[in-house]
Amino acid sequence: MNLDELDEEYLEQQIKGFVDKFGTEPLKEIYHIHRNLSKTIFIKNFPTVEIFRRVFFDDFQKELNTGDSLNKIAERLSEREGISKRTVYDYYKYHYKRIKKLRKDKTKQKSFAD
Structure with missing residues (x-):
């Protein structure tokens, strides 16, 4: 699912508000419910990647810092x-x-500014 910039900002705002109010556990449950629904009745229009990125990012980043392979992680x-x-x-x-695209864009902007 591709979100435009405004939709992504709105989703980010809503998820942050939800996490601030209730914590990440209910959001993780929503994610798991969606995974089960998508397998059962083929609901595919829910932004799971966006939710995954916000909810599980810290765990994933900690795992990456261990230096293990992606398969082990x-x-x-x-x-x-x-x-x-x-x-x-x-x-x-x-x-x-x-991340690579953002870094590349920043590098281009710096080179144009120089």
Whole structure:
């Protein structure tokens, strides 16, 4: 699901407000409910990658800092959080493509400013 910039900002604002009010546990439950629904009745229009990025980012980042392979990280997160390995791989691909693009854009902006 591709969100435009305004939708992404709105989603970010709503998720932050929800997490501030209730913590991350209910949001993790919503994520797991959605995963079950998507397998059962094929609901695919819910931004799971966005929610995953916001809810599980800290855990994923800590795992990456251990220096283990992506396969081991996916295995641990799968066991601990009940996340499918495929979701971890998709998140990694999605998130780090965005990070690389943002860094590249910043570098271009700096080179134009010089």
